[in-house]
Amino acid sequence: GENVEQHPSTLSVQEGDSAVIKCTYSDSASNYFPWYKQELGKRPQLIIDIRSNVGEKKDQRIAVTLNKTAKHFSLHITETQPEDSAVYFCAGTDSWGKLQFGAGTQVVVTP
């Protein structure tokens, strides 16, 4: 089965700096890699996703890169703002739709 590891567990950045979260996965059959943002007391919400036939995807200040050979993918947030503070989860799903989450990264953006 899929095993997704996520680092770091906490990340503190100054407002305006960049934040990078890295994940690795074990199942070479994994083909879909979403990222979720969970604010305190709220549901996880999809912020960006990438499929295995794409190496990079960008949406405004957020970008995700995927290296299939190395089985790792990363989330990049540029020009961080206080509202980016949340827990971020990476995930990988296999062909059965089983979405395995990383353990989460608590991002704190300090003004």
Place this chain on the structure above:
Amino acid sequence: DTAVSQTPKYLVTQMGNDKSIKCEQNLGHDTMYWYKQDSKKFLKIMFSYNNKELIINETVPNRFSPKSPDKAHLNLHINSLELGDSAVYFCASSQDRAGFGYTFGSGTRLTVV
């Protein structure tokens, strides 16, 4: 309109009781899931149904029983509640069993006292 709705939002109950959580999605998705999020924020899949058929059943005590009357609904019934069942339970749905378009419900915070 809420895409994936769960009820109740909060549930406080005593040990040994039986309780149910309901979930409905209006996205037309084929697949629905139950996740458990513990106090350390780890999200763990419990069950998945595709068109009312159980396709994922993780190692979960058999006190937990999902029921899917139709593809828009997936309910979770828990018997003989224990303290360790306290967590936030999230329902989710996706377009198909490949997992695209995962959308989570707002969660049910279960507290067993």
